[in-house]
Amino acid sequence: MAKKTTLTEYLEDHEAEAMPRLARVRKSLSVVRRWLLRAILACAVIFAGWGLAYRWLNPPTTLYMMQESWRLDGVQYDWVNIEDVSPVMVRALVAAEDANFCAHWGIDSAAVRQALRDGAMRGGSTISQQTVKNAFLxxxxxxxxxxxEALMTPYAEMVWSKKRFLEIYINVAEFDTGVFGIQAAAGHHFGVDAAQLNRVQAGRLAVVLPDPKGRSATKPGAGLKKHAASVIAGSDMIAADGRAACFED
Structure with missing residues (x-):
């Protein structure tokens, strides 16, 4: 007559069988966690080195430029030093995009809180954040x-000057479909060098940045002209009240 197995004995037998499998699963998870941490650390080191390099080296291209170059069979991109850009153009860009650029450490906390209240992933971005996004992401x-972006921006603020932020941003921003950087934009829209841009041209270029494919600097509507005029007034204001001091030294 076969021996009867009690419930306790049955559970003990199956537990003994399951233990080796559970140990293997735990070991596999430990290996996965270890390699995941190594991958995260490697990415952090790469981005840190990349960001530090751009303190001195000019970005040869960006991910978005490469994407657009493939899509359009080429883009316009011509680097220019910030000293060779019309000062009113630089001030207009700051007035239009981030008037408190000199005062924050890369993140505009008030604007971020407002964007979160609105339930949006847009809005609240500073020039610092936009530069990091355009240059690296x-x-x-x-x-x-x-x-x-939120992790990289404070690091970039530590290793770059405010002037360097603007120099990179104004060179990698898109001003029309496939037109990257202020030097290419000045020639494309107005047939001049970036150093020759006047107040009206600077204002119009600054206001196309949020939507370079949908707005025209050469054929702006009445609303865009009004916006450009207010940006130029804002550029005069930040020059007068000291909010341009960090990049006009």
Whole structure:
């Protein structure tokens, strides 16, 4: 007659069988965690070195430029030192995009809180954040990209000057479809060098930045002309009240 197995004995037998499998699963998870941490650390080191290099080296291209170059079969991109850009153009860009650029450490906390209240992934971006996004990351609304951007921006603020931020931003920003940087934009829109841009031209170029594919600097509507005029007035204001001091030394 076969021996009867009690419930306790049954559970003990199956527990003994399951333990080796559980140990293997735990070991596998430990290996995965270890390699994931190593990958995160490697990415952090790469981005830190990349960011430090751009303190002195000019970006040869960006991910978005490469994407557009492939799509359009080429883009216009011509680097220019910030000293060779019309000062009113630089001030207009700051007045239009981030008037308190000199006062913050890369993140505009008040603007971020407002964007979160609105439930949006847009809005609240400073010139510092936009520069990091344009120089290192990809376009589009993504919480992953925003998280990396939020981590990289304070680091870039530590290793770059405010003037360097603007120099990179004004050179990699898109001013029309496939037109990157203020030197290419000045020639494309007005047939002049960046150093020759006047007040009206500077204002119009500054206001196309939020939507370079949908706005025209050469054929602006009445609303865009009014906006450009207010940006130029704002550029005069930040020059007068000292908010341009960090990049006009």
């Amino acid at each position: 990809w376009q589009g609304r993504s919480w992953l990209r925003k998280a990396i």
